[in-house]
Amino acid sequence: MEVKPNETKQISPFFVFFLMPGMQIGVGILGFERIIAKEAGQDAWISVLISGLIINVLLWMCFKLLGRGPQTLDLVAIHKDLFGKWVGNAFNILFILYFIMISIILIRTYLEVIQVWMFPGVNVLMLITIILILVYNFVEGGFRVITGFCIIGLIIASPLFLLNYFPLKYAHFENLGPLLDHSFLEIMKACKKMTLNYLGFELILIYYPFIKNREKSQKWAHLGALFTMVIYVVSILVSLAYYHQDQLKDVIWATLTLWKIVDLPFIERFEYIGISVWLFMVLPNVCLGVWAASRTAKRVFGFRQKKMMVLILIIILVFCIFLDNRYRIDKFNTVSSQIGFYIVYLYLPLLFIWQSIVYKVRGHKS
């Protein structure tokens, strides 16, 4: 089964730069500091840096996976090529579920933020429905529209990164010392906890066929992933300097709480604007997730993508209703973080090695 999207549906390789952070930076950044600082304390930023670099290595593997065989331009094709139709499709279905899971986390966590920070009485079902209708509209527009939305979202939300300036007058940079006072194991544990925040780069395995001049896209993908890393490192550095380590342990949304300190003459509570604007970061995320899930489903089951998408949106809606309190959301987050960790750190490298072996054997045969 060859995939060859029409050229009118393809994007320039340059846009991969936006797709990377567009999928990686989601809701995690609003509160990842607490979780990793618990493990590695003042050295947490080193963990963020290390896992960011590891992600780049994995990204390189993804590109290797994609380029090797004839017509193995996306994950479905790779699976089919390596494992045959049935086993391959089983793996594909796992990935569909995984993409759906990411979308659920994104929407539900964002809504939780709205519930806790802005409107405790908000009707969650209604809000999810509205968001999903928006998602439907964007995804229906095709991959180009989603890419455009990613870029716009990033541009609209980018002023929020400037907010890191405000906590600086409260900063205690000596909090960062002593450097490397935690053991290697602790730093690695924090790396593991950091995984969830970097997830999303593996989507390249799905949208690769949609890139024009694919060979040129790798450079941009790496730059995009590095950009994500820089944003995360800056966020954690500012948080570590602003909060006392013992205090940070109790702050669920460290980045959001940090915005509270923003003091502008014309607005008292900046976090309200921040949270609202953040929808422009979350929505492209969800769109990409749903798109990837429905695209893979289409390739596996052969139905029309639109039909699969409606089904997926309904699944998301049901799950979001089911996850109705902090405890469940937290648990779901932890479990998905684990699954994401194993998929990215274990499955991808194994797939890479397996493919190398298979191609070597095939090479000998021919």
Add this chain to the structure above:
Amino acid sequence: MKIKLLLITLASFLMAACGVEKQILEDILIAEVVGYDDAGDKKIKGTVVVSVPQPGEEAALGKEVYEADSHDIKAARQQENAKTPYPIVGGRLTVTLYGEELASKGLNDYVDTYRRDPMVGRDLYLAVVHGKAEDVVKMEPKLIKTPGVQVKELIEQNIRTNLPNVDLHRYLYACHGNGIDPVLPLLETTGDQIRVRGIALFKKDRYIGKYIPYEEGFLYKVLSENFKLGSYEIKWKENDFTDINNVESRVHYHISNANQDPKVRIEVKMKASLLEVQGYDLGKEVDLNKIEARAERVIGKKLNEMVTMFQENHIDPLALGDHAKSKTRNFDQKHWEETYPDIPIEVDLDIEMIQTGIAE
């Protein structure tokens, strides 16, 4: 196209049903200053100043005081609502005051709601009141200033010279962090005025009953942060005073050997100017040096006394423990806390007179 249009219409209908609570400015009372006192029997008494919008285009905001007894802060708010025509909201709360008695029992339970409530900003000022908090709160509405809040401006004004930088975030920072103890401004009422009495000293969340008097707040500030304003009066002998004006003051902490036998040296460098002198001839070079040396001796002694006082009371408002931690590998918190009262702390003060005003 038709389907899209339908979806958009549907979305806007759904939006109307999102169940968001409306808060219209005329229909709420905005709490500005709130005070809590111990009311015995594990109860607290909350007193709140709210601004009441008046009708009319240029009408000033009226102010009103409500009070209520309850076990916790949110319940007190609810009790107050029993007396008010509109709900009281805390989104613009600027100052929270605690009575001396309540503060000495520990503030954690009564600060928690401000830490937790997303409605409350982080630039909220906390303060302790010598006596009862309600006295200060009740004094508030008499003042003509509207809608700005007298207590808030009082604290803000003094933070530049005699009070350390304290707001909710910094309080939480010090209260939750190991190796730091918070300080809060101590207010009092004199006649019909509100006055800053000094800096209340805390052991974690408990007010220890001691404070640094207002005049010496400058010295505390010199020890704890870099700043650029403020002045201090040095007494030479009876009826003989000099006023030193701080132009720029910098402080560094040198902590050595924190895990075994800690030693602390606090290095203060101050650039100062003279604005008022009695009994010296400034024109002569010698005299200026004399003043410098003398000021160093007098202020240095005061600073040493202050640090010793902190050690005697087992409190660490200068965050020496935290500084030690950030400079020591495998920092031994326990050992530090045990030895803290006996650590030799040396204050090294260097004053440089850079100006003597515009008169010779």
